[in-house]
Amino acid sequence: MTTPTQAPMLEVKGLKKIYQRGFIKRQETFRLEADFTIDKPQVVGVMGPNGSGKTTMFELITGSNQPTAGEVLCAGQNIHNVKYRQRDRLAIHYHQSYQVRHFSKTKPSFLMENPVSDYPMIHLFDEPQFNTQDGYIGFMLEFFKKLRAEGRLVFLCVHPNEPFHTKIMREACDQYIFVQKGSVSRAGTYDELLEVDGVRDYLGALAAY
Numbered sequence: 001m002t003t004p005t006q007a008p009m010l011e012v013k014g015l016k017k018i019y020q021r022g023f024i025k026r027q028e029t030f031r032l033e034a035d036f037t038i039d040k041p042q043v044v045g046v047m048g049p050n051g052s053g054k055t056t057m058f059e060l061i062t063g064s065n066q067p068t069a070g071e072v073l074c075a076g077q078n079i080h081n082v083k084y085r086q087r088d089r090l091a092i093h094y095h096q097s098y099q100v101r102h103f104s105k106t107k108p109s110f111l112m113e114n115p116v117s118d119y120p121m122i123h124l125f126d127e128p129q130f131n132t133q134d135g136y137i138g139f140m141l142e143f144f145k146k147l148r149a150e151g152r153l154v155f156l157c158v159h160p161n162e163p164f165h166t167k168i169m170r171e172a173c174d175q176y177i178f179v180q181k182g183s184v185s186r187a188g189t190y191d192e193l194l195e196v197d198g199v200r201d202y203l204g205a206l207a208a209y
Contacts, residue, residue, distance in 0.1 A: 007076025009153040010038045010061070010122060015070035017056055032056050034184040035070075036177075041148045045173030045193075046157040049202055052179045054157050055095070058124045061155075063087040077116045089115040091122035123147055124155040132164065141172050148174075163209040178202075 012034045019030040032053040038044065048054050059065035061072050063079040064087075072079050074090040082090060130137050144154050156173060160166050169176070169190065176193040178185045180202070187193035194200060200207045 007073070008037050008039045009041060009075065011071075011073040011076075012036050012061070013071050013073065015060060015072060016068045017053075017060060017065065018068045030182060032060075032179075032182040032184075034060075036184065036186055038153060038175075041151045041153055042174035043144050043148055043154045043156060043172050045169045045176045045190075046155055046179065047160065047169070047176070047193075047199070047202070048179035050159070053182045053184075054179045055126055057179060057184065058093050058095075058126055058155065058157070061122065062091040062093040062124060064093065075116055075121050077113070081113050082115050083109045083112045085109065086115045088120060089117050090120065091124065092120040093124045093126060094128065095126045120152070122153045122155070124157070126157045127159055128156075130165070130168065137164070137168065141168070144172055160203060160206050163206060166203070166206050166209045 015032075015034045017030075017032045018028060020026045020028050030053070034057055046054055046057075056065060060067055061074075061079070063072070063082065063084075066080065077090065079087055079090050128140070130140065144156065147154050155177075156169070158165050158169055160169070173190070176187040176190065178187070178193060178196050178199055180198045185196045187196055194203075194207060
């Protein structure tokens with residue numbers, strides 16, 4: 001199994017995604033901007049209001065959405081230059097219920113690169129449906145830890161509406177990302193996350209847990 005280790009796990013460099021509408025007079029409807037680097041395997045918690053750009057960010061990281069500007073380097077390789085069917089060997093996006101997200105093609109695959117890994121380096125869980133029965137949460141937390149121990153980078157996106165959601169984020173994650181209105185902020189601890197502008201308003205009463 002190929003598992004590159006020299007380059008940072010993930011580099012999001014000057015990344016922008018701009019959506020517009022209108023044919024003659026173009027009007028911007030949404031903009032996501034992100035710029036960060038994650039050097040080593042860990043679990044990164046992601047939160048933010050609906051429509052803030054979390055899923056768009058995940059799609060850009062996995063190469064299923066084409067950026068307006070910037071690039072995403074997974075283990076040092078630009079994922080948007082990798083052959084379509086092999087991009088999930090670098091990064092894979094599980095959208096709710098663990099359904100894998102697909103992507104649209106923009107140029108012939110034979111013009112593109114083979115991935116530097118043969119197993120996903122980055123696993124992005126987009127609002128997984130945590131089941132409170134039969135120890136399922138504990139199983140998933142152990143699974144995230146296992147991926148990290150195997151040298152993988154895990155993103156866990158949760159939209160908290162119950163106290164156990166924030167407790168999961170506190171227990172499982174090594175650092176945090178908050179996305180709001182297309183702006184991406186990072187925090188090294190959960191307490192630091194609570195001090196990011198907009199987080200306490202977003203969590204409401206759940207900020208106390």
